[in-house]
Amino acid sequence: MEPRSYGPFPYTPITRRPKITWPNGAKLALWVIPNIEVFALDAKMPSGQGSSGGIIPDVHTWAIRDYGNRVGVYRIMEVLKRHGIRGTVALNSDVCDAHPEIIEEAMKLDWEFMGHNQTNVRRLNTMAAEKERDEVHGALERIARATGRPVAGWLGSGLQETWNTLDYLIEFGCKYVADWVNDDQPYLMNVGGKRICSIPYSSEVNDKGAVDSHHMTPAEFEGMIRRQFDVLYRESAQSGRVMAIALHPYITGLPHRIDGLESALRYIASHPEVWLATGEEIIDHYLQSGATF
Numbered sequence: 264m265e266p267r268s269y270g271p272f273p274y275t276p277i278t279r280r281p282k283i284t285w286p287n288g289a290k291l292a293l294w295v296i297p298n299i300e301v302f303a304l305d306a307k308m309p310s311g312q313g314s315s316g317g318i319i320p321d322v323h324t325w326a327i328r329d330y331g332n333r334v335g336v337y338r339i340m341e342v343l344k345r346h347g348i349r350g351t352v353a354l355n356s357d358v359c360d361a362h363p364e365i366i367e368e369a370m371k372l373d374w375e376f377m378g379h380n381q382t383n384v385r386r387l388n389t390m391a392a393e394k395e396r397d398e399v400h401g402a403l404e405r406i407a408r409a410t411g412r413p414v415a416g417w418l419g420s421g422l423q424e425t426w427n428t429l430d431y432l433i434e435f436g437c438k439y440v441a442d443w444v445n446d447d448q449p450y451l452m453n454v455g456g457k458r459i460c461s462i463p464y465s466s467e468v469n470d471k472g473a474v475d476s477h478h479m480t481p482a483e484f485e486g487m488i489r490r491q492f493d494v495l496y497r498e499s500a501q502s503g504r505v506m507a508i509a510l511h512p513y514i515t516g517l518p519h520r521i522d523g524l525e526s527a528l529r530y531i532a533s534h535p536e537v538w539l540a541t542g543e544e545i546i547d548h549y550l551q552s553g554a555t556f
Contacts, residue, residue, distance in 0.1 A: 264429050264454050270443065271429065271452045272461070283448055283503035285548065289538035290499035291492075292545050293531060294507045296418070296441075296464065297339055298353040298471075299369075300383040301361050302328050307384065328513045332362050335516015342521060344372060346528045351542040353379035353418040353441070353509075356402040359409035366409050375541040377416030377441070378402045388423040399431040415439060415543040418464060429454045439546040447495060447504045449549045460546045460554075462505065467491075469509035470520075481523035484515075488527040496534060505545060 264271050285292050302308060307317050308324040343350055352369055354376050359366055369376070380387070381402045387395050403414045417432050418441040432440055433454055440452075441464035452459050466472055468491050473479040479487070488508060495504040508527075510516075515524050531537060540548075 264426050266426050270445075271454050272450055275450070277446070277448065277502075280448070280502065282501070283549070283552070285503045285538045285540075287538070288536060290503060290536040291496050292503065292505045292538045292540045293348070294462070294505055294540060294542060294545060295343060295348050295350050296353055296507060296509045296542075297336065297343075297350045297374075298379065298418075298509060298511050299332070299336060299358055299365060300328065300355045300379070300420075300511070301332070301357045302384060303382065306382075309384070331511060331513025331516050332358075332365060335512035335514075336365055337368070338516045338518075338521045339510060339512055339524070340368060340372060342525050342528065345525075346532050346539075348528065348539050349374050349541055351375040351377060351416070353377055354406055355379050355382050355420075356405035356409075357382045359405050363409070370410060375416075375543055376406050376410055376412070376414060377418055377542060378406060378414055378437075379418050380420040381405070383420050386421050386423045387419050387428055388425050390425075392425070392427050395425055395427060396431050399428065400435055403435050403437070415546070416441060416462065418442060422464070422466065429459055433457045433459050438550075439542060441507075441542070447498075448502070449505065449546060449554070451554055460549065462542055462546060463507055465491075465507040465509055468507060470514040471509070471511050474514050474520075481520045484520070485523035485527045488524075489530055492527075492531050492534075496537075 302325055304320050304325050308321040352374055381398055406414050415438045417437050422442045424442055439460040439462045441462050443461045444464050444466050447463050449460050449462050473484045495506050
């Protein structure tokens with residue numbers, strides 16, 4: 264993509280679009296995204312509360328995150344399974360080697376996997392173009408080998424891209440990207456005459472921002488999920504919407520937070536005409552409906 268002042272898509276007000284309908288007359292597509300990430304103990308950890316400020320090893324910051332992979336992710340798996348929800352994992356590909364047991368369990372649940380860099384300690388917008396291509400393609404190829412499935416989607420670590428990222432994703436064959444949190448519906452991007460879909464992710468209904476940045480309690484995060492659903496569900500009577508819930512096992516997978524997620528999902532599931540979908544299912548249906556640039 265060439266540098267430009269606006270994204271590679273037209274500005275289209277949501278009030279001036281063809282109506283979106285989801286399968287079986289559903290109004291709202293619920294998309295749940297567990298972010299399963301890995302951090303090396305011998306690498307610099309992210310900044311934040313409790314961080315050592317870059318001193319290695321940063322045992323406390325690392326161990327908080329390792330809890331999610333040892334314990335928290337399995338709590339989230341149980342909750343989603345109870346409500347018939349198949350997660351779409353935003354996966355650091357290094358998890359395939361570090362913790363293959365997580366991949367095995369997620370595959371038993373028929374979860375989808377999308378690329379999320381190789382590790383969360385690197386961001387695409389800090390790399391040279393050649394290194395970025397290796398990072399993107401390397402992550403997608405490793406996930407495909409581990410799962411035996413093509414990888415349809417991508418979420419960059421930190422939701423970061425460069426001018427080249429979309430080209431690399433299209434080159435690999437990805438159908439969708441979740442970095443562009445600027446809509447409640449999917450839309451097509453035109454990247455030099457080639458297409459990729461944007462899917463509505465959320466940096467708001469996301470336990471990372473809610474807890475780390477806004478210090479929300481479990482009850483407050485549950486309330487946020489419910490309010491987001493109520494508005495989108497009401498608006499979806501006019502045209503289909505996508506509601507994303509982004510989760511991190513080391514945050515929502517903690518014992519004092521997991522029941523808030525359970526309660527919110529129970530509330531959503533009590534409503535008719537809600538489609539419990541993966542990212543690829545949402546995008547495939549959108550494209551089959553005849554979406555064009």
